[in-house]
Amino acid sequence: MKVEENLKQIKSAILKACEKVDRNPEDITVIAVTKYVSAERAQEALETGIDHLGENRDDGLLAKWEVLKDKPTWHFIGTLQTRKVKSIIDKVDFIHSLDRISLAKEIDKRAAKKINCFVQVNVSGEESKQGINPEDVAEFISSMAEYKNLNIIGLMTMAPFTSDEDLLRSCFRKLKDIQAEVRDLNYDFAPCTELSMGMSNDFAIAIEEGSTMVRIGTALVGEKDQEVQ
Numbered sequence: 001m002k003v004e005e006n007l008k009q010i011k012s013a014i015l016k017a018c019e020k021v022d023r024n025p026e027d028i029t030v031i032a033v034t035k036y037v038s039a040e041r042a043q044e045a046l047e048t049g050i051d052h053l054g055e056n057r058d059d060g061l062l063a064k065w066e067v068l069k070d071k072p073t074w075h076f077i078g079t080l081q082t083r084k085v086k087s088i089i090d091k092v093d094f095i096h097s098l099d100r101i102s103l104a105k106e107i108d109k110r111a112a113k114k115i116n117c118f119v120q121v122n123v124s125g126e127e128s129k130q131g132i133n134p135e136d137v138a139e140f141i142s143s144m145a146e147y148k149n150l151n152i153i154g155l156m157t158m159a160p161f162t163s164d165e166d167l168l169r170s171c172f173r174k175l176k177d178i179q180a181e182v183r184d185l186n187y188d189f190a191p192c193t194e195l196s197m198g199m200s201n202d203f204a205i206a207i208e209e210g211s212t213m214v215r216i217g218t219a220l221v222g223e224k225d226q227e228v229q
C-alpha cells in the first residue's frame with residue numbers, strides 16, 4: 001500500500017475519534033514511525049505531507065538522517081542509552097523516552113539547544129515496559145529544574161499489547177490524569193502540554209482519551225518495505 005492511501009484511512013479514523021469527543025483534529029500530530037522501513041519509504045511519507053518522523057534506535061535514526069537530513073522533524077521514541085545521546089542529540093527535536101536522571105543529565109550536557117522531552121511513564125506496570133512509575137512522576141519532573149536544555153513538553157506511554165479496549169482506555173486516561181497533576185505544579189520548565197500515546201492498534205482510543213501525538217508505524221508505512229504497486 002502507498003503511504004498516501006494508508007494516511008487517508010488514518011486521517012479518517014482520527015477525524016472520527018475527534019468528532020466522538022469533540023476535539024479539533026488539528027491538535028493531533030501524526031509521527032510516522034519509520035523504524036521498520038527504508039529511507040526511501042520514509043521519503044515517501046514526507047511527500048504525503050507528513051513532517052514528523054520517529055525512530056527508536058540510534059543507528060536507524062542516523063542512517064535515515066544521512067539521506068533525509070533535517071527535512072523532517074525528528075523524534076527519538078525508543079529506549080535511549082546514555083552513551084548514545086551524543087550521536088543523536090544534534091539531530092532530534094523531541095525525545096519521547098526520558099525515564100531517568102542520568103539520561104536528563106547527559107541530554108542537558110550534550111544539547112546545543114533546548115530539547116523537547118517526554119517523560120515516559122509505565123502506566124500499565126508491566127515489568128517489560130520502560131518508564132517511571134505513575135506515583136513517582138511529579139517528583140521526577142520537579143528534579144528536572146536544573147537541566148536548562150530540557151523542556152518537559154509532555155508525558156509518553158506505551159499501552160499493553162492487547163485488544164481489550166477498556167484496559168487501553170484506562171491506561172491512556174491514567175496518563176492524562178498524571179498530566180493534570182504535573183500541570184498543576186506550574187513549572188516553566190515543564191509545561192507538559194502534550195501526550196504522546198497511541199500506536200497503530202490503539203491510536204483512535206488514545207485520541208479519544210486526549211493524545212496529542214500519535215506514533216504510527218505499521219499502519220502507516222508498513223512493517224517492512226513493500227513494493228509499491
Ligand SMILES: *Cc1c(COP(=O)(O)O)cnc(C)c1O
Pocket residue numbers: 033035056077078158199200201215216217218219
Ligand atoms: C515501534 C514503535 C511505535 C509504532 O508501532 P506500530 O505498532 O508499528 O504503530 C510507536 N512507539 C514506539 C515507542 C515504538 O517503538
